[in-house]
Amino acid sequence: MTRSRWILLACGALVWVGAVGLGFKYLLDYSVEAGTPASAPERWPTESRIPAPGGAYTLVMTIHPQCPCSRASVTELNNLMALLRRDRVKGYVLVVKPADFPDAWIATESVRNAARIPGVDVIVDIDGKESSRLGAATSGQVLLYGPDARLRFAGGITPERGHLGDSAGRQRILSLVRTGTADGKDSLVYGCALGATICPPRPHSSNTGM
């Protein structure tokens, strides 16, 4: 091969490596782009349609039925509830549905999977009223209230957007339920916005939901 061809090939390889590297950076940045944290009430809202915690922990997850990232949140909820099956935890999944949208809009894999989780009830949340009451703004938001109806945890239970695996949120919930303490009371939440805003906050934004 001639010298000029070598140079051309080296330039092509450099451009290729750079482009692929930038592509992966774009994907990774997106995957750690956290959603808006919840502004959950410190005490269980009395006007809620969900039964108030009575001697047991109450765990609520809000989901946007069409959000692809929330499939991972629901899978992680399934794993979490399996780990907590010997503990007294009642789970609810709020499926946000605009009133003017057809029922078929919420007939998604995430909702079907949520309905199959033992110890979890699925509630259709028309226009997200219940989610608003609980201060949730992002699909995949988890709120844990203690037997005394006080907020113990608010955050997500996936390690990043739409990804399965162990996460700080899961570890903290497990620790809170089993020992009453944890190294934190929140975690980043990853998922689609439940409301109308289209721009999620920048990566690594602070997510102190409490």
Add this chain to the structure above:
Amino acid sequence: MEESVSGVMRGLGGSTAERAGVLYSEHVQARRAAADRMFAILMVIQWAFAVALALLVSPYAWAGKTREFHPHLIAAIFMGGGIAIFPVLLAVYRPGWVVTRHVIVASQMLWSALFIHLTGGRIETHFHVFGSLAFVAFYFDWPVLATATVVVAADHLIRGLLYPESVYGIPNPEWWRFLEHAGWVVFEDVVLVWFCLTGLKEIRTIAARQAQVETLKESEEAKSAALEMVLKEIQPSYSGSRH
């Protein structure tokens, strides 16, 4: 193979050994060019599959009632195309070249990383890494396995440092954690390196036998020609003596 390669080679004459060497190079080169072509087709199939997967799993990102194309779909189209195009061009224009196979192997491991992303880190998708390593062994060239391992280890190291939760699920993993992942790749590499070396040994034996056969054939042909010449020479005198 009852006889060892060196045994076969020792039994060959100078020109036969030379011919065996040429045949060996031709066989190996043909296999590597064929593997390049296989990977070129695989790259295009993987690209189509990635786009189909993104369309099926995450076509849109939603915000309330509104939606837009999901970044995974955009990544599958453009990144997938980007990962595939350079190795495909090399496979088409420079099949069998050492650089071609190293680029192809690096791309194949990048495909694993992309698929793992597109499927949300599903543990099942990690099998793509190990399946790809087995495909890479088709080259019968162990250094390409080293390239594959370096790409996997570098991916885990860089992500572990910059985006630790994306790999390990925890924000502060030990720095050496990537070695655990790379270790399983090395585990498979050990078997595949042995497979490559054994494969090359067998190709060398086949080439040596083929060279021997060719030499024997040539020698038989030479004998036949000489015999024919002798026959031709003695035939006129023989027919003359009869008259």
